[in-house]
Amino acid sequence: MLAPILSIQSHVVYGHVGNSAAVFPLQRLGREVWPLMTVQFSSHAGYAGWRGRAFDAEMIDECVAGLQAIGVLPLCAGLLTGYLGKAEIGEAALRALANIRAANSEAVYACDPVIGDVGPGRYVAGGVGEFFRDRALPLAAIATPNAFELEWLTGERAGDLRAARAAIAALRRRGPRIVVAKSLMLDDTPKDALDVLAGDEAGLWRLRTPKLPIAVNGAGDLFAALFLHHWLERRGTREALSRAASSVHAIVTATEAAGSRELNLIAAQDELVRPSRLFAAEPV
Template identity: 40%
Template sequence: MKGILSIQSHVTYGHAGNSAAVFPMQRMGLEVWPIHTVHFSNHTQYPQGWTGDVVSADSISKVFDGLAKLDILGDISAIVTGYMGDASHCNVIADIVTRVKQENPDCLYVCDPVMGAPDKGCIVSDGVAERLIGTLMPMADILVPNQFELTQFTGMEINSLKDAAAACAKARSQGPNMVVAKHLHSVEGVAFSMLMANEDGTYLVQRPHLTFERQPVGVGDMISSTFVAGLLTGCDPVQAFEHCNNAVYGVLKTTEEAGEWELQTIAAQREFETPTSDYKALKL
């Protein structure tokens, strides 16, 4: 039985981290084996606060060691990582990726390098960003950064689409085979823009901006998961990129129409299989 190992945060209420990533991949027909880096009551932007704990690096290692004893590491088709609750998690993830690839060299490592956005209530521990840049991001087969994270990895300023394409190219020269820039806020226009760069070229896909009183959390986690799920279910990279954009837009549209803050992944679950929109990617 083939599966995806998803290592990121978990919230009991709502949809962020594994709570936003696991179900979409399952709904697209894939087995998913989650390991949590934190277990919180809810995401950290609630004004009431949150409760819960960061999972220790030792606990993450123990869970993975349990999987290794089942002799299933060769069945892991992809490893998806997101929010790290502590810098020590990065070292554990590097070891996990190395061990899995020894058993299955074709396993894809998909890194969503969450570096935090204090203005949005997303805070990461000291040392996480440095270890992401120095260790995990260069190891990735597929890197899924936002504009800020892409800038931090490449050291390049991004003020235009041309800048973003150049930054994706530089990021690819630093290790990853493919880069999916999941939000380019500096690209002009009224559309929400994403960029995907691989050996075949650089592609832009856009969707309409939606207006929220409070921006939903977990969108990036959903982007990473639906993209890799597309690849593993027979899509080529451009098709997976388009499917990801359209599926996520469908969920966001349902969320907006419901007047909700939390992503409506259950109500909009058909979007993961058959998106109602069909925005196409443009090769630059």
């Protein structure tokens, strides 16, 4: 069994977003996961009639204190954060990070800065975007923004490769060693494709996959979890990008074939381990 990850993000009863998109895939890959929920909703909030509530920061603190009390924090290989709900939850997550790093100085923080998306724009509560920008990202080793979040966090447009490179460099200057920008449509990206760019101290890589005619919930959450897992396994950005993006593309392809709005994680779980098609990340 691989060293555990503490995953602090949302949970839904129905469907696969947040921890519901991260925990099973990591477990299927042999990774122990400690899921800690920021919210519990009946479903993704895009469904009419959804119900649920956000948890408070004290609950996060209490659970982490419990982990500390039973002496397991030195085992933790990393922290993954996604949707937080409110900035106070984020502060609790950073307190968790401090406790983890006090117990294991090698622990890796992967921050998926969930703020918004192209189309709907910013959809989180006031202060959450600023928390990610000013508090979380300076402490993160890995950041996985989408195209909208990359531009919002840096104030840089990312319409072509040169601009996207500059935006990734600007975000890396805020703290993360590795920045992976998802779902980019650059001026040279074919209309039937999507690009992912990943930058670290060794360079910049681009991975291109076919754009599928489906919009699903949770694909970004799944990618962030898989990227962290593969990076911990291989300590290589290029390899982690290839493995994570290939599995996500395969899962979304299976979801489209099933006619589902929710990720087809269970039926297509073998794609997490051995994706049907391996996409290569190329240096740019």
